Amino acid sequence: MPLTVSSKGRSGRRHSPPKSASTNGSHHLPRWQNSCSVKTSTVSSVRCANLPTATAWCFSPPTPRSIYSTPQPETPLTLPESNPNKIPVPPAVCLPAGLGLDPCTGRYKVARAFYRSLDPLTDVFHMGMQVYTIGDTAASWRDTPTDPPYPVLEWTTPKSVNGQMYWIIDTYNMKLPPHCLLRFNLEDESFGTTRLPDSLDPPIGEAFMVDVMHGELCLTASSSAKPGPQPQLVWALVHEDGMSSRWEQRYSVRTSQVGRPMALLSTDMVMWYSRRCLYRYVLHTNELADLVKMDGLRYQRRRAGTFESAGQNIFFFNVMPYMESLVRLAA
Secondary structure (H helix, E strand, O other): EEEEEEEEEOOOOOOOOOOOOOOOOOOOOOOHHHHHOOOOOOEEEOEOOEEOOOOOOOOOOOOOOEOOOOOOOOOOEEOOOOOOOOOOOOOOOOOOOOEEEEOOOOOOEEEEEEEEEEOOOOOEEEEEEEEEEEOOOOOOOOOOHHHHHHEEEOOOOOOEEOEEEEEEEEOOOOOOOEEEEEEEOOOOOOOEEEEOOOOOOHOOOOOOOOEEEEEEEEEEEOOOOOOOOOOEEEEEEEOHHHHEEEEEEEEEEOOOOOOOOEEEEOOOEEEEEEEOOEHHHHHHHOOOOOOOOOHHEEEEEEEEEOEEEOOEEEEEEEEEEEOOOOOOOOO
């Protein structure tokens, strides 16, 4: 599976996902008021060994502005400007947005959450959702018929598979956090919930990641919220049925390094990404071997034709798997 490696330069302080709210029932500030300030960062793509580089899509904060399609990412498809927030939001706060395929029409849709209001008693956000259909000549940003029942995390990207878009719920300040994902149907643009794995340790809260691997939604989390090194568990969603959905535990990666699966290299080997490094993990031997160290990469500036170190003044790397497609984003 091809991979995209993106990096950010040190033009500002890193925005780290805040810790979950405590459960003592005390009153908390909105999440972003406890976060550090962020400045715009330079984003680059790195060619990783013999893995081709291609950016499937990219949004510029604070609102989605453009989609980059393969194999010519230098030619963006620009979306209309819009600021749907109904309450003041710091410029550094990105609106969470995702891209998915509507299986009914065969067209891609961009879904973007926005802030509608803040409950003065609980400091829990009420969010709305807007949708833009790619390739529709009369397209414009439009609100969904109903708002999502829960707010979504602003620092994560939803994952789309089988006509559904899955979001991690922002449980910050919630006294009774729901044990589910928020699900958005790309066909009828309705919302639902998908139950999380029963064996997921509840105190973990929102400290997990979702990915799509080989056409399945996968969830990765530590086996326990207890302090100290814990194996990393990977579940796959095998039956979507709302709050009766069924997950299967596929892998138990015996490593103390929090990470995520990138690809299944064989029936007994997984590509694992953690802490600026791609690993090859052999399941039956629990062997974790380095494949690529991101901070040692060199990348080529296309127009200048020169190679430079990717690790120079770089504080953040991200690796994203993608599937090459012959379907054009624009009609």
